[in-house]
Amino acid sequence: MIDVDGKQVGIMPIQQALAVAQQRGLDLIEVAPTANPPVCRIGDFGKYKYEQEKREREARKHQHANRVKEIKLGLNIDQHDYETKRKHMEEFLREGMKVKVSLQFRGRQSAHPELGEQLMQRVIEDIASVGRPEVPPRLIGRAMHMILTPVKGASRQVHAKPAAPQPNAPAPSN
Numbered sequence: 001m002i003d004v005d006g007k008q009v010g011i012m013p014i015q016q017a018l019a020v021a022q023q024r025g026l027d028l029i030e031v032a033p034t035a036n037p038p039v040c041r042i043g044d045f046g047k048y049k050y051e052q053e054k055r056e057r058e059a060r061k062h063q064h065a066n067r068v069k070e071i072k073l074g075l076n077i078d079q080h081d082y083e084t085k086r087k088h089m090e091e092f093l094r095e096g097m098k099v100k101v102s103l104q105f106r107g108r109q110s111a112h113p114e115l116g117e118q119l120m121q122r123v124i125e126d127i128a129s130v131g132r133p134e135v136p137p138r139l140i141g142r143a144m145h146m147i148l149t150p151v152k153g154a155s156r157q158v159h160a161k162p163a164a165p166q167p168n169a170p171a172p173s174n
Helices: 015-022 045-061 077-096 107-111 113-126
Strands: 027-032 039-042 067-075 096-102 129-142 143-150
Touching: 015 027, 015 039, 027 045, 027 067, 067 077, 077 096, 077 113, 077 129, 077 143, 096 113, 096 129, 107 113, 113 129, 113 143
Parallel strands: 067 096
Antiparallel strands: 027 039, 096 143, 129 143
């Protein structure tokens, strides 16, 4: 049994422990039921339950669910559009998320899956510093998919801000 102050009182029968708790106007709380003998504490049960829920909420807050973001590409994607999507992929990977890259073949494009494979390989090469393929590119029906996973050490390097100019520094001359 553990006292209100956190001091160990010792091993005692349940009836005696309940009597001590009732004398103080508190509850007998079973803290470790699987221990031999079971560990009990004298205290306010409502307060104990509140603190336990608070610890569980805090633990859940620090858990990071496995999130997957999807980026959809087209076979004849323009260079600027490709760069924008690549930057988004890198940002998601740096934040520790997985990225699913989908390439939809439309009409006669499905006759040339090698072009889709080339685009997927280009994506893999361009984001190699922050991600690697977890699931390689696969052609499923009229679409090609792959899943990228973050590389360890590349996460949390999100956008460094440029240094602010010094207030008393001379202006650069041209």
